[in-house]
Amino acid sequence: MSRYSSRSSHSSTTPAIILYDTPGHTPQPWAPNIWRIRFILNYKRLRYRTQWIEFQDIEATLRSIGAPPSSVRSDGRPVYTLPVIVDPTRNPSRPEILSNPNTIAEYLETYYPARPVFPEGSRAVQSLFVHYVLEVFAKPLLPIMVPLSAKGLPERSQPPFSHSQVANALPPGPHRERAWQLVKEQFDFLASILEKNSFDGDGICAMGHYVSYADFAICSVLLWIENMAPHDGWARVREWNGGRWVRLREKCREYMDVC
Structure with a gap:
């Protein structure tokens, strides 16, 4: 957790959404698709933590947690990219695992409607x-x-x-x-x-x-x-x-x- 956040006061045993991200050369996250989801999580004041994955480990890691591919190539091969979230807060025994930023954004807005990022009718x-x-x-x-x-x-x-x-x-x-x-x-x-x-x-x-x-x-x-x-x-x-x-x-x- 960064020095800018106050969420560290929560108990470490409290379930939190996990946001998978990949590091760059600075401490600040860089990938725009992942920032879109981080913005939503922060705006909605949801408890979450970032799980960092080196670039070359992304596919193996996402396969290991059962994440769906973000897309499929024309030859039928799955493509695994970030962001991915794992949400154990609604059902700890069967956490939701989602990929693709548009899918994740829709999920967060549907199941955590407080402080909507899509104002009514928009x-x-x-x-x-x-x-x-x-x-x-x-x-x-x-x-x-x-x-x-x-x-x-x-x-x-x-x-x-x-x-x-x-x-x-x-x-x-x-x-x-x-x-x-x-x-x-x-x-x-x-x-x-x-x-x-x-x-x-x-x-x-x-x-x-x-x-x-x-x-x-x-x-x-x-x-x-x-x-x-x-x-x-x-x-x-x-x-x-x-x-x-x-x-x-x-x-x-x-x-x-x-x-």
Whole structure:
């Protein structure tokens, strides 16, 4: 549990949700899909703890606990990725084991409805919004951030493909600047959409005044950039769109405990 959290006062014998995560090169978690779930757990004030798994141990560990695959390849082979949660709190003799961040988010909202991350009537719209964040908004980041993320893993956790990815990382120069320009175009577009909330909110949050699952999806991407590209990436993003992304990060700060 991080120094930012107060959950350490709970008895160690009290059942807690287990969130599986993989470490990077800094103490702060980095993976955006896992941050989405950590935000929900913190926002709902659920008791949980993080179980750290080195990258190369993910599949073996998830198979050993009976976690379902997060997806299936075209050849029928299962794919095991994080996040995964194990929830023994509802039924200690048969804990729920879930993978895939969308499945986990729906589960947590259904069975722990207090402090909803999907405000009433917004689940469909927010699900579409998060799909946009993952499939469109974040897509130009991949050529930049995936090699940096592979490079940022601990040495023994370097996946077999990471050496080629690191070798393909964009060096400083016009190609990298063009890549960041494509990223900025997505940030500019999203800022123009969120700015419409200035008429009945602060123009920062997707739902107006209060953070929700949509904001956690965006902030997860911001933390990915901040942790894996603090100088070349976050130094740029924090200045874009009048500093709105720093303000969104601050809105989400109280839900950044690492337990």
